Amino acid sequence: MSGADMNASMGPPLRVGIAGLGRLGKRHAEQLAFGTRGASLVSACSPVPAELDWARTELGVGTLHESFDAFVRDPGLDAVVLVTPTSLHADQTIAALEAGKHVFVEKPLALGVEDCERVAAVARRHPGLVAMVGFVRRFDPSYARAQAEIAAGAIGRPFIVRSQTCDQNDPSGFFVKFAPTSGGLFMDCSVHDIDLARWMLGRPKALRVFATGSIAIHEGLRPLGDIDNGIAVVEFEEGRRAVIYASRTFAHGHETQTEIIGTGGKLLVGHGAARDRVVLSDAAGVRHQAVADFFERFGEAFALEMAAFVASCRGDRRSPVDLADAAEATRIGAAITRSLHSGQAESV
Ligand SMILES: NC(=O)c1ccc[n+]([C@@H]2O[C@H](COP(=O)([O-])OP(=O)(O)OC[C@H]3O[C@@H](n4cnc5c(N)ncnc54)[C@H](O)[C@@H]3O)[C@@H](O)[C@H]2O)c1
Structure with missing residues (x-):
């Protein structure tokens, strides 16, 4: 069965955008574009034009943003995957949840406990959204x-x-x-x-x-x-x-x-x-x-992790890595x- 056939049998694919296309972001992007059942990589964000060119030419991503704000507010996205510098994780996770998107954010969730608590408080206000942290092991x-x-x-x-x-x-x-x-x-x-x-x-x-x-x-x-x-x-x-x-x-x-x-x-x-x-x-x-x-x-493990995130967003299973563990x-x-x-x- 092709990826498209599988998606058809599961309902419409989850529309995912990725922010950060560096050392690990490129790998997550390839996984989402070609290897994650039930997901479609439709958008990418990076302040580096060469990284956006790569997403367009190598992965066929249609919507490209240099601005994170425009990326995260895109009504054509259901979920975002954040593979950006760690110092940005907390604010970007909050912005994504406030914009109504499911979020996968790479580890660590934040560099300080207060930032983790800020994220958790926003997540509590959006119980229908998945917020998962990338503890890949x-x-x-x-x-x-x-x-x-x-x-x-x-x-x-x-x-x-x-x-x-x-x-x-x-x-x-x-x-x-x-x-x-x-x-x-x-x-x-x-x-x-x-x-x-x-x-x-x-x-x-x-x-x-x-x-x-x-x-x-x-x-x-x-x-x-x-x-x-x-x-x-x-x-x-x-x-x-x-x-x-x-x-x-x-x-x-x-x-x-x-x-x-x-x-x-x-x-x-x-x-x-x-x-x-x-x-x-x-x-x-x-x-x-x-x-x-x-x-x-x-x-x-990275492939299984992304599959688990997409399955959680689609309501197929509970998010396996919660924010309390990430904060601890x-x-x-x-x-x-x-x-x-x-x-x-x-x-x-
Ligand atoms: N799970 C793991 O084992 C694992 C392994 C490596 C990295 N990581 C995590 O992944 C994250 C990224 O690490 P990396 O090694 O890929 O770093 P990197 O420096 O190679 O990549 C960072 C990317 O973020 C982009 N970026 C910078 N500012 C941005 C912004 N404001 N909006 C959108 N994109 C922005 C950069 O252009 C670049 O593409 C880090 O948080 C790191 O801890 C996790």
């Missing part, structure tokens, strides 16, 4: 299975999570250019591990954090107060703990890995950044290839960032 089949195993009691009572998000070094300096709007290494990368830890440990309340970090390669981060390698410890209630590591400087590839330890066993997700199941053994040793970046590691991830990420700068443990 919840859609990764391996993480989803680990969480289901825990819920079924496979490792007893889970109490420790050790989780890392480590990017391959990018010598182009992308991470330095990206840093002023990202919220810093912990807010940008570790917010995924924070959300995972809460999900795996049963959403415990976070009490206190400690963080430290260093610059191994990218000196350009120093004037921005950012780091390229960092470690954080999160104390949750009832003795639950998370140990989080983030890096921008791995030599071999992108390595996201999480270990969940319980009273009756442990689970390990993503060991060794393996690209596939091929292991080469020769005179030099035993080795496998590594995934290059987050998109290669989580490509399938920001609250913990902000406390970790405070601790990095103060050198002290910080209350959450």
